[in-house]
Amino acid sequence: MAAAVTSCGPRRPDAAPAAHPSAGAAGAPAAPASTPPGTAGPAADGHTGPTSERSRPGNADWEITDPGPDGAIEGFADRVSVLPGEPFGLHVSTPATAFTVSAYRMGWYDGARARLVWRREHVPGGKQAAPHVDPATRTVLTGWQRTLAVDTAGWPEGAYLLRLDAEDGSGRRYVPLTVRSASTAGRTVVMSAPATWQAYNEWGGYSLYNGPTGGLATRSLKVVFDRPYDYDHGAGLFLVYEAPLVALAERLGLPLAYTTGVDVAREPGLLTGASAVLSLGHDEYWSPEQRANVVAARDAGTNLAVLGANCCYRRIRFEPSDLGPDRTVVCYKDAWAQDPGHQAGAPATTDFRTGPGADPESSMLGVIYDGYPVDAPYVVTSPGHWAYEGTGVAAGASFPHLVGVEYDRVHTGFPTPRPIEVIAHSPVVCDGRRSHSDTAYYTVPSGAGVFATGTMRWVEALEARGPGGGRADHGIDSHAGDLVRQVTENVLRAFAAGPAGRTRPAQDNLDAVYGTA
Structure with a gap:
């Protein structure tokens, strides 16, 4: 039996940047059927990887310095990641009559750190409905309608922040997205950790750590990607724990591939032939499938760099949401015996090192x-x-x-x-x-x-x-x-x-x- 290691203090959300929950919105705009035209396309040589991206000029105005008040504008994407050319939907709530959405690919760009790849102006705005909470799992559910369909044709692989700007100047927020690589062979894989971002996300008043009482007793047992992020102006944990590494790796000109832990869990062969996999600064929540696929890659010769701590600590399960597969993160933690999924035979969603099924990371x-x-x-x-x-x-x-x-x-x-x-x-x-x-x-x-x-x-x-x-x-x-x-x-x-x-x-x-x- 493994020796016990105890935490020096209770696990708290302030292991991540401080969260600032924002209120939900009321009312819902109609979703335009057309996909907006892009204002910027792929490189003239057709290459979309980071090597060709290094030589392109960046746009230093990507960063939000004044987000405006809570509720001025906020949104989420209905996909955690897409392949280049795949569409996704944006779900946005704002009292402003119109807003602009700009897609910035994050990288080095001679220090500018981002490049504007696409922009759509004068998107009709509208307040979406206030969120509600599932009483069984205390999951915050928005039910927001799709505001805009986005076509990623011509978007290079990479880590993106979509910036939402209310056109009345009242507010700005980010929406993160990964344009993932279909193949990782011969490349260093930047593996983003959105499951961990979502675990700490307190938008709507609940996370996997906290509820209205400020403690574990009223925390969510499941959280969904179908809501905005409440910290770093909507960027989740990306800007603190991932963007600096993306900038360095792209500055070095390494052959890179981009993916997320959700994709690695879903696609067993995704890491085949990869040179290395990078786990970034805060990568705590893994499914058993993600872990098994990373271990299989290691055992086939793929290097692994863990550029943080507390990696692969919590065992999770992905379930669908109303918007698609793998959009719900399930982690009952100490209440694992109450999990209907575990009762039906799924692994306990608790710490990897603890039973049942202990498998220390x-x-x-x-x-x-x-x-x-x-x-x-x-x-x-x-x-x-x-x-x-x-x-x-x-x-x-x-x-x-x-x-x-x-x-x-x-x-x-x-x-x-x-x-x-x-x-x-x-x-x-x-x-x-x-x-x-x-x-x-x-x-x-x-x-x-x-x-x-x-x-x-x-x-x-x-x-x-x-x-x-x-x-x-x-x-x-x-x-x-x-x-x-x-x-x-x-x-x-x-x-x-x-x-x-x-x-x-x-x-x-x-x-x-x-x-x-």
């Missing part, structure tokens, strides 16, 4: 979630490791505030792949309990390498270039930012070249680090 990650909240320096212990090439760090080099707010460590009381190499071993104190956050690297017989940062702040720190740098800098300075950028570049380049373990096998050092095998 460490067997895939190498590390395992150890606690929350912490704020601690990141301490380098193996400066000669290839991941630190070009950083100039020495043993004991310390980078304040880089470890937090959740952290992982190697813990052999749980299934731990060997050989595994700890390259940063950072002391932490979590609610009075002493422990460590570990950055670790292990390799498997297929040749795949798995790299895990051990801190949730890794992707955020890619933005740290001085005081006030980044969207949520936590006091992380430019020295930490330089370290994280160089290590991430080293890992991405090595992983893009093929199975990293063939040329960079892990050198097991747990005896030296922890004093035990």
